[in-house]
Amino acid sequence: MAPKIQWPLVLFSLFAGVGGCAFAFAGVANALGEMSGVTNAVTVAAFVLVCVGGLCSVIHLATPKNAWAVVTHILSFSGISVELIMLGITCVFMVAFVLCDFVAFPSIVKTACGLIGALSGVYLAFATGHGYLISSKPTWNTTKLPIAYTSTSLIGGALFYLSVSSMLGASASVTSLLIVVALLCGFFNVVALMAYMGHLGPEIARTNKKLYGYGIVFCGIMMNLITTAALYVLTLCSPELGALFTAVSFVGLAFSLIGGLALRMLMWIVGAGFLSLFDLAREHRSVILNQ
Template identity: 30%
Template sequence: MEIAWSLVLFTALTGCGGWLFAGVAIDEFAKKTSKANFTAGIVALVLMIVGGVASVTHLAHPENMLAALNHPTSGIFIEAVLVGIASAFIIVYLVAYNRNETVRRVCAVAGAVVGVALSFMAGHSYLMDAVYTWNTMLLPLAYLGTAAASGLSAYALVAAIRHNETTPADLKIAFILLAVGGVAAALTSLLYLTGVMDAADLMLVAVGAVAVGGIVPLACGIAGLKAANSALVLSVVATACALIGAICLRCAMWMAYVPLENFFGIAL
């Protein structure tokens, strides 16, 4: 099946933004990379907006988007609402950043929860009985895992940039999160792709999703804990690879499209 690039970008970018803001929420309590949080919030908001715009292009015409939003039970409606809510919490967080710590923390946690939920629901929307290779909970879990790697890598990158004049120990939590994201991406991508990868043309994107998108960020996270002076380079590599892996996983989903009718030789 032809890859729907607008949806690939939508899910990859908003997932990255949601998990990037999750890094902000975690540090609101850890208080290790606080210098990065305002900047990270801005980046997360931009990712949400750009990702949302990308999704609109899939519907070709504005009237199609409005029609889709008239159905509250549809995946498009749920995703649009989650993008809007997450963006609203991020905006309030940024406004309250230097004004009210309680409001800031509440918005950070709430925005992170919604953003993480969005990364899962973006994959859950594809679950349907008519498509054999999509109808598995491993798919939204893979969306969640790859988004975790890209978002937490991006948070480590912002932290490395903003903390370039502070002690390397401040970045430890960011690289722990990065390593955890790498594990999540590698495992969830492998589990999903193992079940659907029965064609040679999926091998390249499978390697991209598992090795490039998961194992490389994991290695960068571990290396960052031991060589914090290389934090900026490691986080750049991790972010780039995690995003590539997230895109590869989503491309693999479209390439592995197998409608149930294929098993019966009839059109359902």
Template identity: 30%
Template sequence: MAIQWSLVLFTVLTGAGGWMLACVAIDEFAGKTRTVNKLAVVVAAVVACLGGVASVTHLSHPEHIMGALSHPTSGIFTEAALTGLMAVCAVVYFVLLVRGASAGARKVFAVFGAVFGVLLSFMAGESYMMSSQLAWNTPLLPLGYAGTAMPLGVALYLALAARDERADTSLYAKLLLVGGALAAVTAAAYGAASGAGADQALLLWGLAVVVGGVAPAALGAAAIKKPEQAFAVACAAAVCALVGATAYRCVMWLASVVVNNFFGML
């Protein structure tokens, strides 16, 4: 089964945008890096929208996208709805920031945007769960989608926050450490359950676990110890997390080939 790069990009980018919005929402309550939230919410929205555009290119006839959205129970409809709701919340939150609206109003839309974004990072993987694909039919798959998206979104937010020398980035360095650990655990669990440790998927599985999880966690620990280097560390973590998140989504397609070939030999 060929890797569907449009879908890989969609889930990586929307997942990153969703977790960036989660960091924005966290800071609405923590108030440590609030000066960066205006830029962060714009970057998160742009990244998520680019992911949405990538998903449309997966259709052989992109002009038929409205037909694909006419089935409310489909995975495509759920993903599109969550992407749209996340984008709307991001736009409203940005307007509230610019207009100096009350903290309560900002928090409401920041939280809703975060919920929709994080949920999308999970549902983008859940839509692939089907009994006809044994390597996909496990809740570990969407957990890995959400888990590998977290360090990428957090690293991008941390990189933006670290540009302000006055900002306290310690909380987001810790979140990067946690996110990297979750990415490593969820990617490892899915790989073990799906058979990714066999044949052609092994290398990518290793990239997802080590580069996409262990490396960001280690870089998060480094940012905690040396906050003055947080920007460089966050940029490095974002690159590692991007490689790992992409590799994880490729593992899904290649693991399916391994399992299907095994049953085809029986």
């Protein structure tokens, strides 16, 4: 039986995680002295991405009744309720971060909103993977999974920030510092993905060669490191962020999204086999009852 990938949940975790981590980079950039016009624009774009992710999650709930059940049981602190809580908290910090420029607050208030919001954005990425820790699913039941979710979201969020900010005249000095952080996120992504792949074992790699080799290793690891390294070299060679920098940023963002998507697809493929057992039993229940 073919495995069933829950695409709304795949897109929710990818978009919400990348959007939350992009906001984290905007908050750090603001603390480093980046112009408000740049950090606000990235935050608005990240807010839209997070909201799109949230809509994907709602689509998965299928009916308003299910959605209302989640809201009324939000304090149960189940996996889905924690995701919803962090989604709301991160969005609140995003809105507050932008509104600080329209209200006569001291600059320290916006800095605090940005840095605290950065933590909530990163934790949102972690929470979207932590809800899958289920003891009955050995391929999911490891903290290496949400850490891998976080690592793919961090590198995606970094390249999302660099792509948008470079089009808006971002400071080269601030950007060069953030690229170092992006490189560190890239190396962390390598360790996190390899750790989860090690948990799955070599047999799964052999049975999912294309997804593993092209999606995760090539796009999610190699191209992320190559593009972030290229961006770092470009900042060393030129005092300004040019069109080439923006182009490489968008290329890196595309590869990071493909890598993050591949990880989430593989997670469902290796875990859906357990769900298929229930589908198989339901389809053949009449045969079983007649025996």
